[in-house]
Amino acid sequence: MSADERRHVGINLGAADPMAHRDAERAAFGFWVFLMSDAVIFALLFATYGSMLSATAGGPTPAGSFKIGSAFAETLVLLSSSFTFGMASISMKYADRAERPAPLLAWLAATLILGLSFIGMELHDFVGLFREGAYPSRSGFLSAFFALVPLHGLHVLAGSLWLIVMMAQVAVFGCDARVKIDILRLGLFWHFLDIVWIAIFSVVYLQGLIR
């Protein structure tokens, strides 16, 4: 296989040295594998949640606890952040090594703001749940809820921290090969969290409406 064929379509490393193309291939594939491993963790927490749905121990039930309106708003915020990240990826793709493209930084900042808003809204929800007596030590059902959903939130928090680091790196290094590869991986991570959230919205919140 020639170096041209190995080039990663998403990041367009252009005239970067052949090693960078090779590294990009390994890095992207390795990160996909990591995401699949992480997906197993979420899958098991979903299974645990499913098996504990009825274990409410006389406490709050799914139908009684969840606010579908606010979960829907969170969904819109997170999906929008995937859009803004997509725009960031496009503005990165054609940036040169030394360039510090303003649109890239702006789209990353927009993603960060949306990510942090999502975390804020989710925390607000949690506080509301606690006030109504729906806290994790109340029942098996609430334990499962407060493992699955906050773990996704923790991932978003980690992604937000990563966004800040990448913005700093764009400012320091411009769009060198490593920055491009890392933003590519952050993009995969961010969109992965979106997919997990869609599953949470369907399995946890929508299903909650009918319980």
Added chain:
Amino acid sequence: MSDVTAWHTLFGNLSAHSLPLVRAWQHPSVSEVIAAGAGLIAVIAAAALVALVTALGKWRYLWKEWLTSLDPKRIAIMYVIIAFVMLSRALIEGVLMRAQQAAAIRTTGFLSPDHFAQLFSTHGSIMVFFMAMPFIAGLINYVVPLQIGARDVAFPLLNSVSLYLTGGAAGLMMVSLVVGEFSTGGWSGYPPYTELAFSPGVGPDYWIWAVTLGSIASTLSGLNFLVTILKMRAPGMHLMRMPLFCWTSLCTAILMIFAMPPLTVATALLALDRYLGYHFFTNDLGGNMMNYANLFWLFGHPEVYILILPAFGVYSEVVSTFSSKELYGYTSLTLATAAIAVLSFTVWVHHFFTMGQSSDINGAFGIATMAIGVPTGVKIYDWIWTMFEGEVRFTVPMLYSLAFMVTFVLGGFSGIILAIPPLDFQVHNTVFLVAHFHDMLIPGVLYGLLAGYHYWFPKAFGFRLNERWGRVAFGCWVAGFYLAFMPLYVLGLSGMVRRTQEIFDPAFRPWLLIAFCGALLLLCALSCLVIQLWVSIRNRAQTRVFAGDPWDGRGLEWSLSAPPPDYAYAVTPQVASRDPFYDAKRRHAAYVRPTRYEDIDLPRDSAIGLIIGATAALAGFGLVWHIGWLVIAGVVGVVAAVIARSFARNIHRTVPAAEVERTEDRWLRAVAEALPVSRALETTGANQGLAKVTS
């Protein structure tokens, strides 16, 4: 702030009573004295090591050449050192347990029930997570990159992070010997027993955090090995040309990626129960411990194959090399390996047939369990056919392979008994099961690892291991195994419950005494390995194999000097067949000097892995003792180290072409001067690592 709260802020739940030494002083009993003595030995050994390195003035060397090295060959050796240290501890614990049971017939013996329970918990946890897993990670790290013609693994820094997370976790196990106590819940840590309500001490917390760090390290290792094998093979090294050890490593890597997360989830949820009052596995408020059993064994069964598959790979290499024959049934061996990897995810319920699911479910899992024996049987036949009409030499690795084939098949037979649910009900939770899984894991893992250790040791260190002490050790391992575990089959069928500290049936006495003798023999086996290493190092001048090919090897790893240079391959090899080096020797195409050398880029040393492992272990210690500031400092340390590393740009160093040329020429000169030896002389001093090519 009162003194009590100040103490608690600084030291959490630690107190003078946490030290076994203090406990032994206050309440002297044989059991407490043994516990304190074990802690004392650990401390003295650590102090002696520090003193030795200081006296030799080797700290700088140790730091620069080893601790911060990203060379997979060095990382591999450090993994194997961890494995041997932990093996020594866990083996001694096994002997103590056998001694206790042999002594405690209708009497209390010399160990308290609590101490005995800690022993079987640490023995199992260490053997699985901190002996077998690091040993396997070490072998794969050393051998796989060389076999596929790569200079390094895909993610060298991640490799070092995995090493130090494993090291940190093993460190937590050792600290539990000196500060506090360990879990009494067995290696599987079943709740609700390990919940706060029944185990309020720190024991299960040590178990949780040591295992969690270890499982994260293994997940990352698996990821690294997978990407290495799929993306870094030399030109021409198609998947179906890979040595079988690479195939089994590939399947093990996939299992690590998908089977370690269930363990991480199981321990994390148990931690939530214990630390934040969640109700996943508690008896009250909707907790359900069956979720734990499923999560744990969803990991636990693939884990068996994570451990066994690499050993199968070693046997394939060893049997083929020491029969001077191409591996029989290569394709069927790869297919069997892949089939085992897939089936390993479909049998986990057989670990708890008795826990209340319907007989239909038990039946399905029983059938799946028996199905997994088929590909394993295929492998045994393939190895036998490989030996058939070959030039078989009974070297130490070959002896282990032969002992494995016989012993493992025997364990497989008892496995078939256990796979049938109605029969399983009869012997469930007896020492029959203990006999069975030792009968699988000692030949299926330990013998394989030892075979690999003897086989590749000359490659890694440039001299062969002493053959005679190797044979003595082998004899002790095999005889010790049969003496220690065959009686347990009898005892198990007679109804002796596992994990019992006191025995009430005097009829068990002779069998327990035989088992105890076997355990002592196993201890002798380990001692023989230590003596062998000592003798081999002392006599290394006579056993040097610098030319690099002491066994007329077949794979690419034997085409390098022993030990190989840090860059491994001066020129990327081109592969055209399944046994590339063996064929090259026959075509007189081996040891050819390339026309020109080029600069080689290697990863620069880094302390980041060490920092991450150490801070993660400190966070784990903080969690065990509820020391808030230490937990925060540890977690912040890990995150800060990762972020700081992401800003590092000067992460490569270059080996200049001139230096490569010097190194390679020195080796090629040695090859030219070495005398080729025939296979009859390969274990004698005549063997300088150059094989006489006959056909």
